């Protein structure tokens with residue numbers, strides 16, 4: 616399968632990177648699939664300018680690293696969004712990437728896919744789950760979410776994901792399930 620992995624965090628090997636690795640492990644790993652990773656925090660991705668030139672059908676006129684994302688996104692059977700919650704939503708880096716997908720919003724790009732949301736959060740994740748569900752349902756795709764609290768409210772301390780292996784197992788299991796249903 617073609618898998619696109621969008622790393623929303625700038626934190627390499629942080630909580631959501633580890634969720635992504637567990638998911639890929641369950642899916643069958645890098646030898647079984649074509650996995651294309653994008654980490655927007657390390658890419659040059661301009662904000663959408665709402666110029667609406669894309670409405671003439673030629674895609675986005677901004678020539679930057681998004682030009683590599685478009686073809687990979689189109690052919691992906693699985694799109695993974697691995698992101699921490701930042702101020703109640705996905706990170707701004709990932710949101711900037713998604714805003715630029717406005718140029719290709721269509722069933723050809725968003726239909727017939729499994730969207731996988733892997734979230735690390737302290738308090739709240741509702742906004743992003745609802746957002747992805749609405750998009751996936753609208754295009755006849757599926758959405759799946761693994762939600763991992765990386766915080767202990769009693770101590771007020773962050774809890775690294777490595778100390779909650781059950782959540783990593785859930786991500787691995789979701790990978791196995793999607794590999795089996797492909």
Ligand SMILES: Cc1cc2nc3c(=O)[nH]c(=O)nc-3n(C[C@H](O)[C@H](O)[C@H](O)COP(=O)(O)O)c2cc1C
Nearest residue numbers: 624629630631699700701702703735736737738739
């Ligand atoms: C700037 C910043 C803002 C955050 N805002 C939220 C938030 O609004 N809601 C929440 O539940 N967690 C919030 N968090 C916690 C992160 O989502 C959480 O620690 C996550 O597991 C980090 O994942 P990562 O290691 O992959 O970056 C915030 C963290 C940072 C650094």
